[in-house]
Amino acid sequence: MSLINLLDRTPEExxxxxxxxxxxxxxxxxxxxxxxxxxxxxxxxxTDLPGRFRERLVRETTLALPxxxxxxxxxxxxxxxxxxxxxxxxxxxxxxxDEDRLTLCLSTQVGCGFACAFCYTGTMGLVRHLGAGEIxxxxxxxxxxxxxxxxxxxxxxxxMGEPLANYAATVTALRTLTSPHGLGYSPRRITVSTVGLVQxxxxxxxxxxxxxxxVSLHAATDEVRGRLMxxxxxWGLDDLLAACRRFPLPVRQRMTFEYVLxxxxxxxxxxxxxxxxxxxxxxxxxxxxxxNPWTGSGFRRPPLERILAFQRVLLDAGVTATxxxxxGEDIGAACGQLRTAEQRARRQPVGAAAAS
Ligand code: SAH
Numbered sequence: 266m267s268l269i270n271l272l273d274r275t276p277e278e279x280x281x282x283x284x285x286x287x288x289x290x291x292x293x294x295x296x297x298x299x300x301x302x303x304x305x306x307x308x309x310x311x312t313d314l315p316g317r318f319r320e321r322l323v324r325e326t327t328l329a330l331p332x333x334x335x336x337x338x339x340x341x342x343x344x345x346x347x348x349x350x351x352x353x354x355x356x357x358x359x360x361x362x363d364e365d366r367l368t369l370c371l372s373t374q375v376g377c378g379f380a381c382a383f384c385y386t387g388t389m390g391l392v393r394h395l396g397a398g399e400i401x402x403x404x405x406x407x408x409x410x411x412x413x414x415x416x417x418x419x420x421x422x423x424x425m426g427e428p429l430a431n432y433a434a435t436v437t438a439l440r441t442l443t444s445p446h447g448l449g450y451s452p453r454r455i456t457v458s459t460v461g462l463v464q465x466x467x468x469x470x471x472x473x474x475x476x477x478x479x480v481s482l483h484a485a486t487d488e489v490r491g492r493l494m495x496x497x498x499x500w501g502l503d504d505l506l507a508a509c510r511r512f513p514l515p516v517r518q519r520m521t522f523e524y525v526l527x528x529x530x531x532x533x534x535x536x537x538x539x540x541x542x543x544x545x546x547x548x549x550x551x552x553x554x555x556x557n558p559w560t561g562s563g564f565r566r567p568p569l570e571r572i573l574a575f576q577r578v579l580l581d582a583g584v585t586a587t588x589x590x591x592x593g594e595d596i597g598a599a600c601g602q603l604r605t606a607e608q609r610a611r612r613q614p615v616g617a618a619a620a621s
Pocket of ligand 1: 381383384385422423424426427428458459460461479480481523524525554555556557558600601602
């Protein structure tokens with residue numbers, strides 16, 4: 266019999282599990298409290314649970330946390346965690362301090378199948394989906410390394426993989442992250458970033474989770490977007506923006522559009538004007554991400570004046586636009602730079618990976 270990984274279950278499902286074992290449902294809440302509030306993963310230490318319940322947990326379940334294989338620290342204070350999963354594969358999570366925030370960037374897949382031309386993770390292809398417990402487990406593993414008094418305040422689903430392509434596990438993880446019996450995060454502190462899966466956006470809208478949505482746009486015409494993002498050949502900009510307009514945004518909240526700036530590709534003032542026109546009438550903010558380079562990508566980051574000029578056009582058109590200077594560039598932890606060493610080693614000698 267294979268063991269149930271309790272991290273794959275929401276706190277509400279743990280209550281159902283207790284009931285199914287002829288225990289009162291509050292035993293499930295107590296169990297969730299040990300795991301998520303107290304960070305205790307040893308059943309023997311869960312002292313307020315009756316012996317027979319603990320024995321059955323030991324026999325039939327496990328709390329399989331990803332193991333920290335490596336931590337790289339950036340000069341800017343961010344940290345990249347390389348996490349080993351049960352089958353030996355690895356994913357990365359990045360912890361980024363910023364004034365009074367501590368944001369953790371989570372992965373949802375090993376690799377990614379969407380092959381955006383500028384993204385290093387995309388060169389891995391999709392290796393596999395993560396389970397809900399492997400998504401939540403990244404937070405539990407990173408949290409366990411923090412000094413006492415320090416707390417992860419914000420979560421972004423912007424690591425390796427496409428969250429809406431691993432839909433069920435992502436939604437289960439979001440429920441555990443936001444449940445008052447789980448990790449108790451306000452949905453406003455969580456952002457899910459998508460390559461632009463129209464059906465996934467519509468489905469997420471119906472879950473009532475109220476998390477923030479970020480959409481990777483990266484171009485204002487189908488011609489340019491289609492060249493950069495193969496997904497655009499199936500769902501064009503009109504379809505995507507229509508789904509964004511349908512998405513039920515909580516009051517006073519705006520949808521984020523990510524826009525990676527690539528020198529000479531999508532960074533002209535004319536492209537900025539087209540982008541502003543496209544976003545008219547949407548409660549939107551644009552997050553400009555100057556391209557984070559990787560060897561062999563074939564793309565360059567635009568010069569600073571061009572980045573600022575692009576932002577200026579948007580601001581003058583009344584579109585809120587910020588520039589995201591990615592953290593952790595020196596440790597290969599910035600947006601689009603994540604790719605696991607284990608995969609790299611298998612395909613190419615280290616340093617020659619981009620040629621693959
Ligand atoms: N699959 C999700 C999460 C991806 S990573 C999505 O597509 O949104 C988060 C952001 O980093 C995305 O907007 C992605 O397009 C962007 N990105 C990818 N490679 C990048 C790079 N080399 N430099 C800057 N941003 C990049």
